[in-house]
Amino acid sequence: MSCVESRMSNYGSEESPPQKKRRNEKASPRWWWSLPDAVALSIVARLTRLDHAALSLVSKRHRSLVASPELCRARSLIGCTEASLYVCLNIMPDPNPSWFVLTRNRQLRQIPSNPYQPLRSSSSSFLVVDWGIYVIGGIVNGNPTRDVWFLDCYSHTWHPVPSMKIARKQK
Incomplete structure (x- = not known):
């Protein structure tokens, strides 16, 4: 056969x-x-x-x-959280801040930049709450801003949140 x-x-x-x-x-x-x-x-x-x-x-x-x-x-x-280190750096000559997360093997891995944040912004304040980081105010083109953004540290996505009533910058 x-x-x-x-x-x-x-x-x-x-x-x-x-x-x-x-x-x-x-x-x-x-x-x-x-x-x-x-x-x-x-x-x-x-x-x-x-x-x-x-x-x-x-x-x-x-x-x-x-x-x-x-x-x-x-x-x-349930207490199943893992600590992470996030770093925001201004790396010259690029005027825009870059965001990184420290990996388990101790390397900085770049995450997407904030698409909502205007160019040449500085002096923002940062606040960590639950699973995210709030980027609050700062200076844009020499003027204090009321803008607030949220970095979801779980999905590494940025979201605009309601603006502050008064513009502010970190002193």
Whole structure:
């Protein structure tokens, strides 16, 4: 019997082809999808941030769970937070501040700059609250500003927040 004939004879049998068996073995467990969001959130909150990066690649549901503010709150409530060091540097000749986070292997990794922050701004104040850093006021083109921005330290994204009533700069 030739190779072609032996393959063709297998298609008539009740056994499924070997490729289908492998796909079923690799399929994700169905129980995960049936978990209520609160239970899934509780499980994921106990994983490290490094695991979150890998988990976000699995599916859209996992990605939205990992990027949600609820996950940050859950991690904070159960005491599963990891200390991070963020640094804002003015590196000449670029007049715009650059933001970095210190990685576990002690290297500074640049994160996206604030797209809302005007060029040539300085003298801002910084406030760390929960999972983010507020950048408050400062000087833009020689004038104090009322602008406030929020850096989400979990997703490394910037968000404008309501401005202050009075412009200020750090003395």
